Amino acid sequence: xxxxxxxxxxxxxxxxxxxxxxxxxxxxxxxxxxxxxxxxxxxxxxxxxxxxxxxxxxxxxxxxxxxxxxxxxxxxxxxxxxxxxxxxxxxxxxxxxxxxxxxxxxxxxxxxxxxxxxxxxxxxxxxxxxxxxxxxxxxxxxxxxxxxxxxxxxxxxxxxxxxxxxxxxxxxxxxxxxxxxxxxxxxxxxxxxxxxxxxxxxxxxxxxxxxxxxxxxxxxxxxxxxxxxxxxxxxxxxxxxxxxxxxxxxxxxxxxxxxxxxxxxxxxxxxxxxxxxxxxxxxxxxxxxxxxxxxxxxxxxxxxxxxxxxxxxxxxxxxxxxxxxxxxxxxxxxxxxxxxxxxxxxxxxxxxxxxxxxxxxxxxxxxxxxxxxxxxxxxxxxxxxxxxxxxxxxxxxxxxxxx
Numbered sequence: 072x073x074x075x076x077x078x079x080x081x082x083x084x085x086x087x088x089x090x091x092x093x094x095x096x097x098x099x100x101x102x103x104x105x106x107x108x109x110x111x112x113x114x115x116x117x118x119x120x121x122x123x124x125x126x127x128x129x130x131x132x133x134x135x136x137x138x139x140x141x142x143x144x145x146x147x148x149x150x151x152x153x154x155x156x157x158x159x160x161x162x163x164x165x166x167x168x169x170x171x172x173x174x175x176x177x178x179x180x181x182x183x184x185x186x187x188x189x190x191x192x193x194x195x196x197x198x199x200x201x202x203x204x205x206x207x208x209x210x211x212x213x214x215x216x217x218x219x220x221x222x223x224x225x226x227x228x229x230x231x232x233x234x235x236x237x238x239x240x241x242x243x244x245x246x247x248x249x250x251x252x253x254x255x256x257x258x259x260x261x262x263x264x265x266x267x268x269x270x271x272x273x274x275x276x277x278x279x280x281x282x283x284x285x286x287x288x289x290x291x292x293x294x295x296x297x298x299x300x301x302x303x304x305x306x307x308x309x310x311x312x313x314x315x316x317x318x319x320x321x322x323x324x325x326x327x328x329x330x331x332x333x334x335x336x337x338x339x340x341x342x343x344x345x346x347x348x349x350x351x352x353x354x355x356x357x358x359x360x361x362x363x364x365x366x367x368x369x370x371x372x373x374x375x376x377x378x379x380x381x382x383x384x385x386x387x388x389x390x391x392x393x394x395x396x397x398x399x400x401x402x403x404x405x406x407x408x409x410x411x412x413x414x415x416x417x418x419x420x421x422x423x424x425x426x427x428x429x430x431x432x433x434x435x436x437x438x439x440x441x442x443x444x445x446x447x448x449x450x451x452x453x454x455x456x457x458x459x460x461x462x463x464x465x466x467x468x469x470x471x472x473x474x
Contacts (some may be wrong), residue, residue, distance in 0.1 A: 094121055101135040109178040115251040116184070123311050124223070125188035127293050128302040129195040130315070131253065133188050133240060143241035159161060186229060189303075194216045196268075196293045197260035203246050207262040209255035209436040210234045216221055216268050217347050222303040222403070231255065264293045270361045271296075271371060286458045292364050294318060308432075311343065331355075331398055344388060347381045361413065366390075366407050370422050387469035398457050398466035401428060421447040422454055430465070 092118055102117035109116070109338045119125060126132050177229045194213070200206050210231040218229055235256055244259030290380060293303070298316045306312055337348040351369075363369040373382045390396055398421075404427070407416045419428040426447030433441070443465050445451045454467045 083394045097132075097134070103432055104135040104139065105184055108135070109180060109183060111178070111180040115180060119182065119184040120368075122185050122188075123180075123304070123306040123309055125185045127188070128192045128306070128311060128316060130192070133191045133237075133258075135184070135239045138187065138236065148268070187233060187237050187240075189221050190217055190233060192232075192240055192257075192299060193221055194241055194243060194260065196262050196295045196299055197242060197261055198293070200259040200261055201244055203244075203257075205262075206244070206246055206257040206259050208246055208260050208265045210238075210256050211255045211259070212265060213258060213270070216265065220268060220271075222300075222307055222405075234258070261291070261293075263291050267292050267361055271368075291362075299471075300403070303408070304417075305405055328362055329393070330366045330369065330386075330389055331364055331394065334363065334369075334385065337385070337388075340381035343381050344385050347378070347385060365399075366396070367401070370399070370401075370424070381471050383422070387472050390468055398468045400427060400464070400466050404407065421445060421450040423447065423449050426450065427472060 098117065098328060102120045105111075106113045106116040107120065120132075125392050128346075166202050203383055213234050214229060214231050217234065232345075235245065235258075246249075246257040246259075248255045248257050252377070293414040295316050295318070302312050302316070307356060334351055337344050338352055349358075351363070355362055360372045361368070363372060366389055369382055369386065373379065386399075386444065399422070401422060402420050404420055405416045415432050417430040419430070421428050426449075428450075429444040430447055431441035443456055445454065453470055455470050457466055457468050458464070
């Protein structure tokens with residue numbers, strides 16, 4: 072079966088490498104402070120300050136002075152920089168209490184600041200929780216989620232300590248944990264948004280859910296999630312992100328979960344979709360799965376082959392009932408730079424989860440892209456390529472959906 076292809080859909084902003092920008096005074100000052108803190112040279116520190124991935128996607132670039140202030144002053148993670156042997160109270164890089172002879176922090180000299188900047192943006196994605204009694208997410212939960220959600224290699228083995236460092240520098244509420252694991256510190260972010268992210272990364276297996284007491288229908292996609300993922304993809308290509316995310320001040324609650332709301336209306340009847348909708352309703356309200364706010368979320372939850380067919384049928388019917396709904400984009404798995412340096416291959420998951428979607432980008436041109444390839448016999452039959460209207464990028468709809 073031939074793969075479905077699509078010619079270039081949208082223009083792409085020319086990539087300006089970090090070296091094309093002159094460092095600002097703030098970047099130079101931060102480079103000097105970072106070099107002093109970590110023991111690397113000024114040039115290496117400045118390179119990190121100017122990385123496209125460290126400029127802040129959801130807020131301003133995190134200043135080194137704020138990071139140092141957190142280490143000096145935060146009561147839970149403070150180092151006491153006057154005594155780097157660990158004699159002062161606080162925790163080390165791995166979130167454990169420090170002994171007098173323990174080295175509190177280790178720096179690789181290559182991307183420590185970039186890693187912290189990415190973690191800062193990851194934490195900015197969540198709604199802040201101010202009350203201790205509402206805090207349920209701890210540093211261990213967020214470490215696992217960040218390792219799977221942040222693109223690139225910097226955070227694949229991040230520590231609880233760096234999560235806490237970034238959280239303290241942001242000014243997020245922190246509380247000493249109680250119970251079986253006192254080494255984990257509670258961080259004031261929304262448990263419902265965390266549960267959603269935990270489910271999104273590797274179908275929830277990579278990061279554990281923490282809220283089993285309330286129906287997971289309350290789980291909510293963080294408002295900045297889609298923007299953050301798109302911005303990471305662009306920055307990985309070397310693009311400086313200048314269109315920083317702007318939160319919407321108001322949004323009707325009903326519009327936050329259009330697919331979920333529609334699917335719950337399908338529970339009456341004896342059709343295949345009705346039977347599946349009743350199963351979905353049961354699984355959501357008993358906490359087995361989170362609510363599928365968008366059609367793509369249902370694919371992430373029901374990847375087993377037995378459910379995949381009816382999931383596609385349900386999504387097809389949704390688009391037929393809602394022709395103005397945005398089509399689906401699948402998750403970017405990784406980007407591979409070809410040896411010639413002139414092309415890169417973006418590899419996305421296919422809807423069924425058993426193969427890939429391939430997009431070749433010619434980095435020498437602002438708009439030239441090779442045809443999109445659905446490298447899966449199953450998905451090439453079940454899905455059609457269209458355009459995501461708000462961004463003019465490729466997207467998918469079930470074959471036969473009337474958009």
